[in-house]
Amino acid sequence: MTLIFSSAQPRLNSIATGVKLALGLSLLMLGSAQATTITPPKPAPVLLPADWNRVVNPVPMDAAMEAKITELLNKLSLEHKVGQMIQPHIGAVTPEEIKTYNIGSILNGGGQNPNDNPNSTQQDWVQMAERFYQASMSTEHGRTPIPVVWGIDAVHGHSNMVGATLFPHNIALGATRNPALAKALGALTAKEVYATGQDWDFAPTLAVARDDRWGRAYESFSEDSELVAQMGGKMIEGLQGTAGTKEFLAATKVLATAKHFIGDGATGFGDDQGYAEGEEQALLRMHLPGYISALNVGVQTVMASYSSWNGIHAHANARLMNELLKGQLGFDGFIVSDWQAISHMPGCSLDNCPEAVNAGVDLFMIPNAPDWKTFHANVVAQVKAGVINPARIDDAVRRILRVKMRQGLFTRPSPAQRAAATAGAVGAPEHRALARQAVRESLVLLKNTGVLPIKPKTKVLVTGAGANNLSRQSGGWSVTWQGLNVPNDKFPGATSIYTGLAHALKAVGGTAELSEQGTFTNKPDLAVVVIGENAYAETHGDIQNLATLELEGGSKTGLKLIQSLKAQGIPVVAVLLSGRPLWVNKELNLADAFVAAWQPGTEGAGVADVLVAKIDGAPNADFNGRLSFSWPATPCQTPLNKGDADYKPLFAFDYGLRYNSPITPWQALSEDTSAYALGCRLKNQLPAAKQQTFKPQDGWNWKIELPTFTQSAVPATLGPLTVKPLDEGLSATWSGKGEARLILRNNKTPRHDLLAALGHRGALAIDLKLLAPVTEKQGVDVRVWSSPLTAGVVDISKLLAAWPQGKYQTLSIDLACFAKEFTDFSKVDGPFALQAKLALAVEVKNLRYEPDLAKTASISCSN
Numbered sequence: 001m002t003l004i005f006s007s008a009q010p011r012l013n014s015i016a017t018g019v020k021l022a023l024g025l026s027l028l029m030l031g032s033a034q035a036t037t038i039t040p041p042k043p044a045p046v047l048l049p050a051d052w053n054r055v056v057n058p059v060p061m062d063a064a065m066e067a068k069i070t071e072l073l074n075k076l077s078l079e080h081k082v083g084q085m086i087q088p089h090i091g092a093v094t095p096e097e098i099k100t101y102n103i104g105s106i107l108n109g110g111g112q113n114p115n116d117n118p119n120s121t122q123q124d125w126v127q128m129a130e131r132f133y134q135a136s137m138s139t140e141h142g143r144t145p146i147p148v149v150w151g152i153d154a155v156h157g158h159s160n161m162v163g164a165t166l167f168p169h170n171i172a173l174g175a176t177r178n179p180a181l182a183k184a185l186g187a188l189t190a191k192e193v194y195a196t197g198q199d200w201d202f203a204p205t206l207a208v209a210r211d212d213r214w215g216r217a218y219e220s221f222s223e224d225s226e227l228v229a230q231m232g233g234k235m236i237e238g239l240q241g242t243a244g245t246k247e248f249l250a251a252t253k254v255l256a257t258a259k260h261f262i263g264d265g266a267t268g269f270g271d272d273q274g275y276a277e278g279e280e281q282a283l284l285r286m287h288l289p290g291y292i293s294a295l296n297v298g299v300q301t302v303m304a305s306y307s308s309w310n311g312i313h314a315h316a317n318a319r320l321m322n323e324l325l326k327g328q329l330g331f332d333g334f335i336v337s338d339w340q341a342i343s344h345m346p347g348c349s350l351d352n353c354p355e356a357v358n359a360g361v362d363l364f365m366i367p368n369a370p371d372w373k374t375f376h377a378n379v380v381a382q383v384k385a386g387v388i389n390p391a392r393i394d395d396a397v398r399r400i401l402r403v404k405m406r407q408g409l410f411t412r413p414s415p416a417q418r419a420a421a422t423a424g425a426v427g428a429p430e431h432r433a434l435a436r437q438a439v440r441e442s443l444v445l446l447k448n449t450g451v452l453p454i455k456p457k458t459k460v461l462v463t464g465a466g467a468n469n470l471s472r473q474s475g476g477w478s479v480t481w482q483g484l485n486v487p488n489d490k491f492p493g494a495t496s497i498y499t500g501l502a503h504a505l506k507a508v509g510g511t512a513e514l515s516e517q518g519t520f521t522n523k524p525d526l527a528v529v530v531i532g533e534n535a536y537a538e539t540h541g542d543i544q545n546l547a548t549l550e551l552e553g554g555s556k557t558g559l560k561l562i563q564s565l566k567a568q569g570i571p572v573v574a575v576l577l578s579g580r581p582l583w584v585n586k587e588l589n590l591a592d593a594f595v596a597a598w599q600p601g602t603e604g605a606g607v608a609d610v611l612v613a614k615i616d617g618a619p620n621a622d623f624n625g626r627l628s629f630s631w632p633a634t635p636c637q638t639p640l641n642k643g644d645a646d647y648k649p650l651f652a653f654d655y656g657l658r659y660n661s662p663i664t665p666w667q668a669l670s671e672d673t674s675a676y677a678l679g680c681r682l683k684n685q686l687p688a689a690k691q692q693t694f695k696p697q698d699g700w701n702w703k704i705e706l707p708t709f710t711q712s713a714v715p716a717t718l719g720p721l722t723v724k725p726l727d728e729g730l731s732a733t734w735s736g737k738g739e740a741r742l743i744l745r746n747n748k749t750p751r752h753d754l755l756a757a758l759g760h761r762g763a764l765a766i767d768l769k770l771l772a773p774v775t776e777k778q779g780v781d782v783r784v785w786s787s788p789l790t791a792g793v794v795d796i797s798k799l800l801a802a803w804p805q806g807k808y809q810t811l812s813i814d815l816a817c818f819a820k821e822f823t824d825f826s827k828v829d830g831p832f833a834l835q836a837k838l839a840l841a842v843e844v845k846n847l848r849y850e851p852d853l854a855k856t857a858s859i860s861c862s863n
């Protein structure tokens with residue numbers, strides 16, 4: 001038997017080949033009786049640049065510990081070993097299952113709380129952690145106890161926990177240029193996380209965000225890899241403790257995660273989960289230094305990236321995981337997969353992906369049931385069939401056990417036992433003070449005509465959507481995953497920018513009046529206008545389709561507010577809340593001072609610390625922040641990065657005024673947006689309008705697909721859906737026993753650029769005949785998928801409920817309705833899917849995109 005399936009090299013630059021290999025793989029599994037050996041061509045070693053900083057692992061291997069691990073491994077059955085490699089979410093696994101499957105780890109995703117209760121207290125978290133922990137330590141029926149480790153996204157403080165201290169996101173920390181602060185914030189996070197019973201933080205993100213359109217730009221310390229390395233290593237040291245000292249992974253310290261390995265910030269167009277392409281050494285030079293800094297302080301876990309690297313999905317990249325990270329760089333901790341990420345790999349699904357095991361992923365974040373259970377069964381079967389080498393399983397489990405032992409998980413106080421000693425840690429006053437310092441140090445002053453600092457006795461109007469809005473000022477990953485529209489009372493103990501200003505002004509004889517709309521009773525001497533982006537996380541924050549970097553390109557709400565105040569002769573200090581640099585020339589021209597405040601988090605008082613002068617009129621605290629990202633001069637000036645050949649930013653990397661900077665007259669900036677009406681990707685060169693059809697000869701095929709992404713070609717029955725070809729079109733019948741979709745996929749070129757169709761105000765159209773009545777509550781929808789895994793969804797039940805039966809009608813849906821979700825039209829991999837839960841019977845034919853139909857479509861979202 002023995003087959004080590006390393007498909008990295010053959011798959012280079014070719015997703016199509018990947019599909020073939022995966023097919024080969026399933027054939028192999030079928031014919032497992034006659035074991036076959038595939039010897040893949042030996043890939044060339046990854047060549048690190050000659051002047052590369054070497055890794056010195058500060059956590060040496062311990063022979064006695066390794067012997068203990070061997071002893072433990074010898075006691076475990078294959079089933080139990082595979083259990084250690086699985087990480088379901090807290091709502092999808094029970095303590096009982098932790099025991100029976102020997103589950104190694106659990107997680108809660110962004111915004112997930114114990115018992116689905118968003119107001120869970122420290123006690124609730126601890127109790128849940130205790131239940132899981134005790135189950136894992138059970139010795140019932142001779143079981144071998146192995147502590148389960150709970151991982152959590154505490155990405156700017158303990159961000160899922162109501163009442164936690166939230167400090168500014170990484171982009172702002174980069175602006176502080178203060179690695180010691182990053183370390184202190186890491187330690188703060190560890191204390192709050194440890195207190196609620198978790199032992200592992202999925203942070204920090206070490207991405208070097210190269211395109212500001214990326215929805216995760218704010219999770220990146222900088223566009224500059226050196227700055228990422230300076231801040232990243234220190235934050236890890238704060239989370240885990242300093243390696244080689246007694247505090248390393250001791251009480252109140254948690255495991256850190258270097259994520260997302262590698263190249264998450266390198267993707268074209270800033271597409272989240274997109275494709276990084278380029279010369280290998282150049283990519284490594286840019287995106288590896290953060291990981292080197294992490295390894296040098298002994299980071300224990302690494303999370304693989306959703307993105308692809310020269311055509312290979314990061315979770316399939318044996319070359320980078322097995323050879324570079326674990327081989328050449330000597331990483332001896334474990335690699336965890338990202339949330340459902342394996343399903344994004346060609347040939348894999350949510351519950352099946354031997355390729356990722358072989359490529360070096362050790363622990364699998366398979367959040368949902370039954371997926372994690374079927375994954376478990378699949379891995380066990382694949383080992384027995386020789387598709388996965390048992391030695392790979394032993395290596396993965398050894399790494400997981402090594403990290404657990406290093407952390408002392410077998411002996412550290414259980415979550416309940418530590419509760420008394422850590423009471424009050426969450427949102428502790430000293431934590432808030434530190435977060436406030438981070439706010440103070442991260443503010444970047446972009447313009448000041450002399451209105452700042454705000455003089456004593458000033459009457460100030462505090463206005464704008466972000467003035468008293470903790471959700472906007474905290475951004476994504478705050479209480480909920482997206483952090484969007486979280487009410488202020490879900491941030492107990494927090495201070496808004498307004499509250500901070502009111503307090504500081506009062507202390508120097510001034511006043512603050514709050515009005516988000518900008519109305520006032522007494523005319524103010526000055527207005528602080530808090531403008532900016534709303535909260536977002538991950539793909540939801542991508543700037544894509546027909547959008548640009550312009551702040552509020554459509555509504556211009558903030559600009560209008562500034563205009564109206566200025567028209568009334570009121571000086572304006574603009575405070576921008578954003579997760580990235582934005583094109584704000586209009587706002588900059590008009591405001592008298594302009595501060596980039598990023599997303600400061602719960603300690604809004606840090607803003608007033610710098611804006612409001614002392615009683616003698618001298619600054620209370622100076623501006624300290626320097627841009628960690630270059631600032632664009634035009635709406636589409638991205639990528640724009642320090643070191644570019646033709647580097648012409650509006651404000652360069654490192655820019656940031658101080659109170660003693662000379663005050664020079666403002667040179668009006670260009671406000672012309674006429675060249676950007678079609679967004680940054682189409683520019684103004686829209687190809688001629690035409691209808692678009694999807695022909696089999698171009699690779700388009702109908703498939704049946706389950707929510708797990710398990711697929712079958714048509715005609716077939718898969719799960720609840722039966723699809724048969726007709727003379728013209730297809731008939732599709734859903735039994736009502738589960739969810740499935742009829743979807744169009746392309747087996748030649750997986751991603752398609754349909755931006756032009758959107759630019760032409762197009763609509764998706766299909767002729768559809770109902771064979772049985774539909775009710776409004778039937779849950780039938782149409783989806784446009786853009787790879788991987790993100791779909792724009794339009795519910796059509798209501799429309800179909802009004803349709804006659806037995807007669808073809810045209811269903812047309814404005815493409816803008818899908819683009820409103822987060823479907824990226826430049827990389828569509830499923831241009832049409834009809835999805836249903838309950839019984840449904842239809843015939844369909846003539847799928848097409850029609851130009852200029854948006855406004856008159858059966859469902860329209862354009863005005």
Ligand code: BGC
Nearest residue numbers: 108109110153202259338339
């Ligand atoms: C994100 C990770 C995160 C994980 C768990 C994923 O979607 O990419 O950064 O740690 O979810 O919530």
Ligand code: BGC
Nearest residue numbers: 108109110111112153339481
């Ligand atoms: C995120 C998780 C989040 C989940 C919510 C995932 O994509 O990574 O952190 O909790 O979506 O459904």
